[in-house]
Amino acid sequence: MNFFKKKKKRIPPLPKNKAIPHVGDPAEDFEELFKKFKASKDFLSFQYPSEGAFTVSYFKTIVSPNQVHKEILLVLAEQQPSTLIEAKKVIPIENMKISTDLKVIQNAAMRGAVIIQLEKGNGNCLLVPCVSSEKRQISVPETEFSVVGPKEAFVESLETNVNLIRKRLPVPELQLKEIKVGKISQTRTAILYIDGIANHENVNRVCQRISELDYDTIADSSYIAQMIADNQNSAFPQFIDTERPDRAASVLSEGKVVILVDGSPHALIGPASIGEFFSAFEDYLLNWHIASGFRLIRLFAVLFSVMSTSMYVAVITYHYQSIPEDLLPTLIASRGAVPFPPILEALILEGTIELLREAGARLPTKVGQTIGIVGGIVIGTAAVQAGFVSNVLLMLVALAALASFTTPIYQISNTIRLIRFPFLIAAQLYGLLGVAICAAFFLSHLLKLTSLGRPYLEPLYPLRLQDMKDSFIRLPFSRQKKRPVNLRPEEAIRFEPKQEPKPRDIDE
Amino acid sequence: MDIQPKENRKVSAYYAMFLIHKMQLGVGILGFERVIAKYAEYDAWISIIIGGLSVHVILWLSFRILHKDGNDIVSIHQFTFGKWIGGVVTVFFILYILLITVTILRTYIEVIQVWMFPGLNAYVLMIVLGLLVYSFVIGGFRVIAGAAFMGILITLPLLLLKYFPLQQAHFSNLAPVFNHSIKDILLSAKTMTLNYIGFELVFMFYPFLNQPRKAEKWAHFGHAFSIFIYLVSALVSFVYFSQDQLKHSVWATLTLWKIVDLPFVERFEYVGISMWLFGVIPNICLGLWAASRAVKRLFYFEQRKSLIYLLAIVLMCSMYFETRQQVDLINTILSRMGFWIMYFYIPILFVLYTVVHKVRKKTP
Numbered sequence: 001m002n003f004f005k006k007k008k009k010r011i012p013p014l015p016k017n018k019a020i021p022h023v024g025d026p027a028e029d030f031e032e033l034f035k036k037f038k039a040s041k042d043f044l045s046f047q048y049p050s051e052g053a054f055t056v057s058y059f060k061t062i063v064s065p066n067q068v069h070k071e072i073l074l075v076l077a078e079q080q081p082s083t084l085i086e087a088k089k090v091i092p093i094e095n096m097k098i099s100t101d102l103k104v105i106q107n108a109a110m111r112g113a114v115i116i117q118l119e120k121g122n123g124n125c126l127l128v129p130c131v132s133s134e135k136r137q138i139s140v141p142e143t144e145f146s147v148v149g150p151k152e153a154f155v156e157s158l159e160t161n162v163n164l165i166r167k168r169l170p171v172p173e174l175q176l177k178e179i180k181v182g183k184i185s186q187t188r189t190a191i192l193y194i195d196g197i198a199n200h201e202n203v204n205r206v207c208q209r210i211s212e213l214d215y216d217t218i219a220d221s222s223y224i225a226q227m228i229a230d231n232q233n234s235a236f237p238q239f240i241d242t243e244r245p246d247r248a249a250s251v252l253s254e255g256k257v258v259i260l261v262d263g264s265p266h267a268l269i270g271p272a273s274i275g276e277f278f279s280a281f282e283d284y285l286l287n288w289h290i291a292s293g294f295r296l297i298r299l300f301a302v303l304f305s306v307m308s309t310s311m312y313v314a315v316i317t318y319h320y321q322s323i324p325e326d327l328l329p330t331l332i333a334s335r336g337a338v339p340f341p342p343i344l345e346a347l348i349l350e351g352t353i354e355l356l357r358e359a360g361a362r363l364p365t366k367v368g369q370t371i372g373i374v375g376g377i378v379i380g381t382a383a384v385q386a387g388f389v390s391n392v393l394l395m396l397v398a399l400a401a402l403a404s405f406t407t408p409i410y411q412i413s414n415t416i417r418l419i420r421f422p423f424l425i426a427a428q429l430y431g432l433l434g435v436a437i438c439a440a441f442f443l444s445h446l447l448k449l450t451s452l453g454r455p456y457l458e459p460l461y462p463l464r465l466q467d468m469k470d471s472f473i474r475l476p477f478s479r480q481k482k483r484p485v486n487l488r489p490e491e492a493i494r495f496e497p498k499q500e501p502k503p504r505d506i507d508e
Numbered sequence: 509m510d511i512q513p514k515e516n517r518k519v520s521a522y523y524a525m526f527l528i529h530k531m532q533l534g535v536g537i538l539g540f541e542r543v544i545a546k547y548a549e550y551d552a553w554i555s556i557i558i559g560g561l562s563v564h565v566i567l568w569l570s571f572r573i574l575h576k577d578g579n580d581i582v583s584i585h586q587f588t589f590g591k592w593i594g595g596v597v598t599v600f601f602i603l604y605i606l607l608i609t610v611t612i613l614r615t616y617i618e619v620i621q622v623w624m625f626p627g628l629n630a631y632v633l634m635i636v637l638g639l640l641v642y643s644f645v646i647g648g649f650r651v652i653a654g655a656a657f658m659g660i661l662i663t664l665p666l667l668l669l670k671y672f673p674l675q676q677a678h679f680s681n682l683a684p685v686f687n688h689s690i691k692d693i694l695l696s697a698k699t700m701t702l703n704y705i706g707f708e709l710v711f712m713f714y715p716f717l718n719q720p721r722k723a724e725k726w727a728h729f730g731h732a733f734s735i736f737i738y739l740v741s742a743l744v745s746f747v748y749f750s751q752d753q754l755k756h757s758v759w760a761t762l763t764l765w766k767i768v769d770l771p772f773v774e775r776f777e778y779v780g781i782s783m784w785l786f787g788v789i790p791n792i793c794l795g796l797w798a799a800s801r802a803v804k805r806l807f808y809f810e811q812r813k814s815l816i817y818l819l820a821i822v823l824m825c826s827m828y829f830e831t832r833q834q835v836d837l838i839n840t841i842l843s844r845m846g847f848w849i850m851y852f853y854i855p856i857l858f859v860l861y862t863v864v865h866k867v868r869k870k871t872p
Contacts, residue, residue: 318625322775430633432782433624440640440789447654448647460661461654462520 024184026103030123033102037109049077054087055117062112064132067093072114072128084126087116097127107186135160141243143410146282153243158188158262164245165192165260169252173197179210181261187218188262192248197255199488202271205452206257221264222411230450235418237411238451240269240276247281255489257452271452273459273486275471278302280408283474292473299472301403305416308400309346310427310435312393316342318431334390343428345389349397350420352379357401357417458486512578518716519653524723525730527713527794528567530656531706532734534791535615538784539759540703540738541745548696549751550681551688553742555696560735562697563704566850567731569858570707571724574714576865581711582805587868588861595806601711602802604845606822608705609795611842613637614826616788618835623762623781631827637789638823644793645800645815649716652797656790663787666780667737670744673764677747701850702843703738706791707731708850712798796822 027033037043037057045057054076058068071092081087088096099105100123109115112131117124138160141153154161166174177191189210193203209228218224221241229238239259242248248258248267259268278298283291315322316335323331338345356375360368380398383389400420407413419442426434449456459467467484469475481497483489544552573584581601585594617630617637644655710727717723745760757763768776796818803814829835 319775319778322773322778324769324771324774327772430636431624432778433620433785436782436785437636437640440785441643443655443658443786444640444643444647444651447644447651447658457654461657463657 022183024186026106028102030102033106048073049080056114057109057117058114058130059109059112062110062132063114063130064112067130067132068114072116072130076116084116084118084124088126091128093128093130095129098124099127100124133157138164144242144244144247144281144408146280146285149282149285150244150246152245154245154248154260154265154267156263156265158190158260161245161260161265161267162190162192165249165252165258168245168249169194174252177203177207179207181210181213181215181224182218183214183216185217185219189218189224190260190262192252192258192260194252194255197253197483197489197491198257199255199490202257202452202454202487206259206270210259218261219263221259221261221266221268224259224261225268230452231448234445234449235415236274236446236449236456237277237409237415238270238272238449238456240272240409241266241411242269242281242409243267244281250281250284255483255487255491271450271454271487272456273451273454273471274446274456275459277409277412278407279471279474282408288474288476292475295473298406298408301406302416305400305403306420306423307435308396309350309393309420310423310438311432312396313342313346313424314427314431314435317428331390331392334392337387338390339387340389342393343424345393346397346424349383349389349393350424352383353397353401354417454486454488513649513716517649518718519650521717521719521723522726523653523657524710524717525726525733526657526660527653528707528710528727528730529733530659530787530790531709531794532704532731533737533787534612534706535619535784535788536703537738537741537787538619538761539757540700541742541749541760542754542757543699543702544696544742545746545751545754546696546699547692548688549692550746551686551693552696553682553739553746554686555693555700556735556738556742558693559697559700559704560731560738563707563850564728564731566854567707567710567727568724569854570710571727573854573858573861574711575721575724576861578715578720580713580715580802580805582802584711584857584861588857588864598802598806602799602806604849605709605712605795605799605802606818606825607838607842607845609792609799609822610825610829611838612788612791612795613822614829614835614838616784617826618832619759619762619781619784623759623777634823634826637792638819640789641792641796642815642819644789645797646812649713649797652790652793655793659786659790663783666783667740669765669768669776669780670740672768673744673748676767677744678750679747681747681750682743698847699843700738701847702839704731704734705842705846705850708854709794709798712801713794792822 027036034045034057037059038045040059042059042061043057044060045055048054048056056072056076075091076087079090081090084098088098097104097108099108105115105125105127108127108129111129112133113127113129116126116128135157136155138152138155140151144153152164154164162176171194173195175193175195179189179191180186181189191203191206191210206228210224213224213227215223215227225237225239225241226232231238243266245267248269251269252258256269256271259270261268279295283295286294316331335342340348352375356371359371359375363371376398380394384391384394404413404416407416422441423435423438426438428434430437446457447461455462458464459471464485466482467486469479470484478497481494482492483494485492541552544555548555577583577587579587582594582598585597585601588594589597613634617628617633620633621628621630644651707727714720714723741761745754745757745764748764749757749760754760762777762780765777765780766775768774770776773779796815799818800811800815803809803818804811807814829838
């Protein structure tokens, strides 16, 4: 198989002695560091309280001015400390550091610390953390809205998000590990789990994968989700992302691992199995019969959304014999005038729907609604009247699009949107057999897929009847005595049921 | 040589049921009625039971062999016959497995050609199916066990379709019971062999079962379930078709799907044959997996590569059989080979293995 081997490109060897400076690398000496700082207009450096006393320097855009004025400058002016150690004693702020390490100084300054030096100092710096971070108010969840239940959603600040989870789980076993990811962005990533419940293998796997990440800027948790996925070439998301702190808290107590990324209003939950992508948190807020019914409806909707158009194409193209006699006139009346073969008709309509969705998603909400109405009603009706597409297919495609919106997790609904097209093409090639072949390809993929090393199709395969209690249906809370087996929790029992009283006899 | 698979590559004991059941229920079920009714006619259902019970005995014997050392057939052959002869016997076993695979693949394509797409270019479809099989087998034994399980889950509802022919059944067809000679019934039981072929693969996947001693029970359940399905299918066909019709129905079960009449779909065989893909693919996968694993164990050949070569061989062999007569021919050959392997080779292997085991124990 030598034909396919890539020819080795000759790369000129790099000069070894000269280390190439990278962005973000610490400066070589103090002067260079300050030169770098001063290149920015928002960096301030001045002598305080008098000429020859302390040198105070900071980036004015990331420190909180109030705190600098009241707790640092005022104190320095009033108390008149003569050394850095004394200054450290008098300034009423926690977590101060005295350091000469240029790397530490640089990192601290870039994260909103005020640097205080003695003018004729020996390079010693007192670093006073004084961050002011702008953050959004906690608002109502949008993609995972529920009519009943809590209405808080995660925001972009890591501290607020951890607070939202911690106040729901006030136990010391809820532990947090923090890893900085991204050479430039140095995004703080928190891994939360409950010690003693979460399987350590899962936690270690997450920690290891995140600490091995090598990338420059992490803008959102979805970067991390894609990078630490078991199979990065899969169309299926392998972590659930949620914006509901209540959902994050309740899966933590199931033994899952939650990943929070600073600057991202979405938490990642793993390990995940495919069934969970179709379960909304609202399912736990409703009575179990109703919740189970909704889950089944969603599953059916997904199957319908993926299969319906391709079934139409397969049947109309190849297997028209299997259309019942009573249904035939309806189909003929609708399709008789259409000049295109079914596959083209279907592709036109599916393409239109995708266009509408994309347009609706990119436009501001109000314009987006108009586009929806214009597209849905006007174009649809016009296309049918012009004889380009058939009524029946228009209905099927619209229903399929509607059905794909029933999924509570946004990521999987995109997957469903995408995987319709392979099915369509397969249906055109081999009819119903093609649909089956395509489904088998997806089955083979799903069987191989894992999330944090745990099988993706669980509890269907490996068959675990125990875990069926909360997958396709949701049984009442009294039946949820054990945590899911798939997570291999270290403490499997969720609660010890009290002795159930014997059912009373009739009229007793 | 006696490498045990890693713990995280094994499956639970009860998957023996799905694997054995799935392997037996390949394409034969779609049209076995005519063949078994050749001798015993409407009494052939007794042959299904007799043949099934005899296979239970063979299955029991197989587990007696396997339980001794917990190894697969490659080690067993080496232990019994020595390195060289054992290797040759294993090569024959591999060829036998490949023959099973070719038969299943080619017969399924034949069904598609006859029932769905008469003008189909079989080569292209074979290559597509080959890719599909590759995509399963590359995932390892667990994925194949999953495919077998999902295959059963998807195809089992097709059994409900037997309701439609039952509406027009002539139950008097079955009476009188036992109006054929014992010889006829046994001859029918012999032709039933082809449909029970496949459980021999337990000789390859045995080390992959957790707690294999428990698996024995599940394997018997799986086989019993196969007997049940064959029995139901045969009985329904017997009460629906007359003797003459049955003689001319090459694919009796498929013909029965034709009469399904639901408000949203007629001529169910199109749907049925498509769904049956999930009944066929796991068998081909398991066959190829077993063959490539045996090659790996015998020649220390990377399974990834041997899989590709074996897949190419299977596809080329399948392409070689073009006409209906040739497809019939490989079915007949497989049926005969299966008969000899089941009823003669396995008992002989059992005796030899036990003897060698005793001798080796005495002289370590």
